[in-house]
Amino acid sequence: MRTTTAWRSTGDGSVTLERVTIERRDLRDHDIALRVDYCGVCHSDLHRVKGMLKEGAIVPGHEFTGTVTAVGPAVTRFAPGDRVAVGTIVDSCGKCAMCEIGQENYCLEGPTSTYGAKDRVDGTKNQGGYSREFVVTERFAYHLPDGLDPAGAAPLLCAGITTWEPLRAAGVGKGTKVAVAGLGGLGHLGVKLAVALGAEVTVLSRTPDKAGDARALGACDLLVTTDEAQVAAARYRFDVILDTVPIEHDLTPYISMVALDGTLSILGYPLPDHGCDHGADARPQEAHRVRHRRHPADRRAAGVRRPAPGHRRHRGAAVQPRRGGAPPPGQQRRPLPLRPRPVRPRPARRLTTAVARTAWCAA
Ligand SMILES: [Zn+2]
Ligand SMILES: [Zn+2]
Incomplete structure (x- = not known):
């Protein structure tokens, strides 16, 4: 030894x-x-x-x-x-x-x-x-x-790959409109990587306080998500949104800003009962809700088409059950809270949630 x-x-x-x-x-x-x-x-x-x-x-x-x-x-x-x-x-x-x-x-x-x-x-x-x-x-x-x-x-070996993977899977390149919610460990790397890929990057934040940091990292704008007028004006604007916020939060503003065929990639949402300082009750219910919208029935009801053959969509990992062995205590798989929902007409747009490795991906 x-x-x-x-x-x-x-x-x-x-x-x-x-x-x-x-x-x-x-x-x-x-x-x-x-x-x-x-x-x-x-x-x-x-x-x-x-x-x-x-x-x-x-x-x-x-x-x-x-x-x-x-x-x-x-x-x-x-x-x-x-x-x-x-x-x-x-x-x-x-x-x-x-x-x-x-x-x-x-x-x-x-x-x-x-x-x-x-x-x-x-x-x-x-x-x-x-x-x-x-x-x-x-x-x-x-x-x-x-x-x-x-x-x-x-840090590229964890936080970096966590933001790089969804950007690449979504085909981000020159001119892609990317928004990054949260400007912490994941978010600042998401901004830098998206800018380096040629994207037009906007930071989403609850206050304008980080506008200077966002621009210093290469973002062209900062959108204040608590300002309803700004959110409304950005409806369907972004091809890709990386959500790096690491606490339970409302996804509604982000969903409204995803473009037709766009991708909302949830990277930081707390996992169920993980017992960290985000709160033991933190559950990715919103993430589940968005994932439900990928159900084929949902897609048919919305009149959306399947991805073209060979089109690679980023596949979720964070809320998938662990493979190989029993999940750790407190993380036993539970049924998703599916309930029959009436089919309502809505615009023919596709919401694709990509749940990448979270920061504790290797747990
Ligand atoms: Zn293997
Ligand atoms: Zn890590």
């Missing part, structure tokens, strides 16, 4: 981290060892440290960059000295239909999270990137491109 320094939670619900010595496994054939140089602090780290999953003491950290220090005998993609990045998943079954098409995050056996999960080989509990050294199979390590600041790049 190798040993390294790490920062571990105390497991008593406080946010205190203790400096400890932990063990890392000896390198397997396809493993690399890396020196962790930078690790982002993810919102999910805080939830987990505070005991969201009641898992006791953990070493958090699932968005980090570093330098390869050693490689196993069968490693082909890395050599000592390479700049490297690791994200929220460190293993998967590698043979199911999802793994075979490169969607390991949907692995039918359940992907292995970077911390707090059971190692697939020896069953030990994974310990994350708040540590000096990390060992990972090369399949889940990524080359850090030259010229990319390793400190700034670390």
Whole structure:
């Protein structure tokens, strides 16, 4: 076994981290060892440290960059000295239909999270990137491109991919009208990435206070969602809305602003009974409600068409049941609150909700 320094939670619900010595496994054939140089602090780290999953003491950290220090005998993609990045998943079954098409995050056996999960080989509990050294199979390590600041790049491995995926899935490019609700850890990256893709970006916020920050990040406008006149004037305006607000909130203003064939992508909505500081009662009822509008009967009633063959829609993950094993306590799947609803005529428009990985995606 190798040993390294790490920062571990105390497991008593406080946010205190203790400096400890932990063990890392000896390198397997396809493993690399890396020196962790930078690790982002993810919102999910805080939830987990505070005991969201009641898992006791953990070493958090699932968005980090570093330098390869050693490689196993069968490693082909890395050599000592390479700049490297690791994200929220460190293993998967590698043979199911999802793994075979490169969607390991949907692995039918359940992907292995970077911390707090059971190692697939020896069953030990994974310990994350708040540590000096990390060992990972090369399949889940990524080359850090030259010229990319390793400190700034670390959060791209979680918050970055969370906002990048829905932008790419929705085909955002030059001239796409994108709105980003919330300008925090996810939101500011959503703005920067959408601007870099050539989109015309508007920040949605409850107050005008962040207008300066929004423009500094490249947004062309800030729309105040508590101003009914502004919301009404923006009806059907946005091709894509990224909703990064991490507390229970009313989706109605966002829905009204989604264009025909547009996408409302809900990234931060709290999950049921997750016990974090958003409130134990927080439930994604609104998200369910929007998802219902994708039901074929709904679509037929609204006179909307199916996506063209081959059109890739972003598929939800956050409110889907976990695959591979029982859900953690408090997250047992419950039936959606479906009720028969009268079919009312409404404009022929399609509301597509894309629920991407939330910040605690790897939980
Ligand atoms: Zn994260
Ligand atoms: Zn798999």
